[in-house]
Amino acid sequence: MGHGSAGALEGTARRRSRDDGPCVEHWRPEGMEGLRMFRVEDSSRLLSSYSELYGVVVVLRGAVEGWYRGAVRTLAAGGLRLKEPGDVHRDLRVHSPITLQGAGFTADMVDEAARTLGVPRPVHFVDVAPGRAPRAAALATAMHAALASRGPVTRELEALVIETLTELLATCTERGEVRVHERAPRAVRLARDYLRAHLCGPVSLDALAAHAGADKFHLIRAFRAELGIPPYEYLTHLRVARAAELLSAGMTGAEVAHAVGLFDESQLHRHFRRIFGVTPGKFARSMQRQHRPSRLRMSGLACGA
Structure with a gap:
């Protein structure tokens, strides 16, 4: 599920989309x-x-x-x-x-x-x-x-x-000595941490590989083997999950695209709809609070705060 959130809304928020699919x-x-x-x-x-x-x-x-x-x-x-x-x-x-x-x-x-x-x-x-x-x-x-x-x-x-x-x-939990972060290859774990820390800014594959302590070819292969997608697709999922939080808080699509490191609002729209199954606008209208949060609150949610 790609779907982090702040607290509960004053009421049940919903969104539906039947455009081009389910x-x-x-x-x-x-x-x-x-x-x-x-x-x-x-x-x-x-x-x-x-x-x-x-x-x-x-x-x-x-x-x-x-x-x-x-x-x-x-x-x-x-x-x-x-x-x-x-x-x-x-x-x-x-x-x-x-x-x-x-x-x-x-x-x-x-x-x-x-x-x-x-x-x-x-x-x-x-x-x-x-x-x-x-x-x-x-x-x-x-x-x-x-x-x-x-x-x-x-x-x-x-x-x-x-x-x-x-x-x-x-x-339904693992009770042995093995932990999820220990099961994953060390390079993949380091790469995941790096992507989380840099989701709002540009990330080069060379910098990612250097941080993970592996050459980029082996890193991409290990990353896909562990998580099913390459590092940049994983980064896109991170950004869209963060975008959902910011849209819920009342930020506009243009503000959110900039805040999560995407090129523009059209890129946010494309990735958000692909991953969430609905447009950012429809998601925002259903998830926003009754009263738009203050600009100070929205600044605190943006990357780098």
């Missing part, structure tokens, strides 16, 4: 800090996504084959996919039109729960094959069904969300 919706449940939602309805398009949050995705209908965590996997109706910040998913083949819904949890929310449960951090989810964690899958499905109404979060729903996250952390 219905795509994003919203923030009212009254639940640290939670973002998205839904893709009846999609036959090949999509890719970068996850800025910890994601819990359930497939409601259809089946899709895609690249994820170094392998090609098929996800069908009833399936559960868990994502971590930095994960990339890229569709390769849609077997039948797919409808899925995802919930994104902030790292702070997940870390707090993991610390309470004694789960090693940083949290690393394991793959959930069909039948592997039936209670976690059932809770996730029930949670998504309740959140699909897009109403304010009741105490009962909040309890279901917390119970679902707790069950996932208790039964």
